[in-house]
Amino acid sequence: MKLIQTAVGRSLLLGLITLVMILGLSRGAIAKIASWSSGVPPILISQSNEDSSASAQSIRQPVMLRGMPLPEPPFPEPILPGATPFWAGTTTSPSGYVPRQESAPAHPTNYGERFTQDANGRNVSNDLIVVIHETVGSASSAINTFQTPHPRDEDQVSYHSLIKQDGTVVYIVPPEMRAFGAGSSVFEGANGSETVQTNPAFASSVNNFAYHTSLESPADGRGNSRGHSGYTEAQYQSLAWVVAQTHVANQRITTHQAVDRSGTRRDPRSFNAQRFIELLNTY
Numbered sequence: 001m002k003l004i005q006t007a008v009g010r011s012l013l014l015g016l017i018t019l020v021m022i023l024g025l026s027r028g029a030i031a032k033i034a035s036w037s038s039g040v041p042p043i044l045i046s047q048s049n050e051d052s053s054a055s056a057q058s059i060r061q062p063v064m065l066r067g068m069p070l071p072e073p074p075f076p077e078p079i080l081p082g083a084t085p086f087w088a089g090t091t092t093s094p095s096g097y098v099p100r101q102e103s104a105p106a107h108p109t110n111y112g113e114r115f116t117q118d119a120n121g122r123n124v125s126n127d128l129i130v131v132i133h134e135t136v137g138s139a140s141s142a143i144n145t146f147q148t149p150h151p152r153d154e155d156q157v158s159y160h161s162l163i164k165q166d167g168t169v170v171y172i173v174p175p176e177m178r179a180f181g182a183g184s185s186v187f188e189g190a191n192g193s194e195t196v197q198t199n200p201a202f203a204s205s206v207n208n209f210a211y212h213t214s215l216e217s218p219a220d221g222r223g224n225s226r227g228h229s230g231y232t233e234a235q236y237q238s239l240a241w242v243v244a245q246t247h248v249a250n251q252r253i254t255t256h257q258a259v260d261r262s263g264t265r266r267d268p269r270s271f272n273a274q275r276f277i278e279l280l281n282t283y
């Protein structure tokens with residue numbers, strides 16, 4: 001039965017790919033269709049979680065994110081005190097806000113697979129967290145960096161998405177992949193300290209279970225100052241929209257500064273967490 005299904009699936013897929021070629025779509029589009037058809041869950045980190053709770057299901061299938069152009073990263077205090085989860089919520093706001101969206105795929109050296117086992121062979125199945133960053137430099141220079149091949153492990157960097165000053169959402173790494181958005185880092189939440197070491201040569205980090213999204217810093221935030229003039233209303237609107245699509249519970253939304261253990265990260269500076277949460281809670 002399974003063989004028959006597979007054979008039927010393959011011929012359907014072949015037919016689909018032929019159709020796409022006839023229509024003159026790019027090789028990238030074909031690869032996307034092929035990967036959608038493969039049946040691989042988009043978020044691999046929940047694979048070993050046998051009891052498939054509603055929340056785990058939501059993590060595995062961030063439907064909106066999968067449909068996006070690129071289908072596919074309290075120790076200081078949590079930024080969202082007392083916030084409630086929104087697993088069952090919808091992913092559209094009553095305001096109907098939908099950001100402009102673009103793709104700028106990272107070079108494959110700058111991201112990897114999410115691991116189901118850590119460097120010591122232990123199974124890992126952390127739920128997803130969202131980590132909010134800022135670019136410090138311009139969006140275009142950040143994208144440039146992510147699209148530059150980095151053969152040396154220590155140079156590899158990426159976010160899953162970034163949000164330009166005009167509110168445009170740029171997809172960089174597919175959400176089911178592991179973006180390299182944080183170095184040494186730990187998430188302190190209801191489940192205690194969460195961090196995963198995937199490479200014995202590097203400190204453990206949250207990357208294996210993080211969705212990393214970053215706000216483009218304003219022009220007066222390009223240096224290392226303590227703060228700057230902040231982010232645009234369009235950026236807060238788009239950030240809330242992006243985070244809502246991940247279905248991550250509010251108490252698992254954090255900042256780079258909060259998870260950082262290198263002692264060097266303070267982003268996002270001048271972030272209005274209250275405005276963000278207000279918008280997020282409309283979803």
Ligand SMILES: [Zn+2]
Pocket residue numbers: 132133134181256265267
């Ligand atoms: Zn950061």
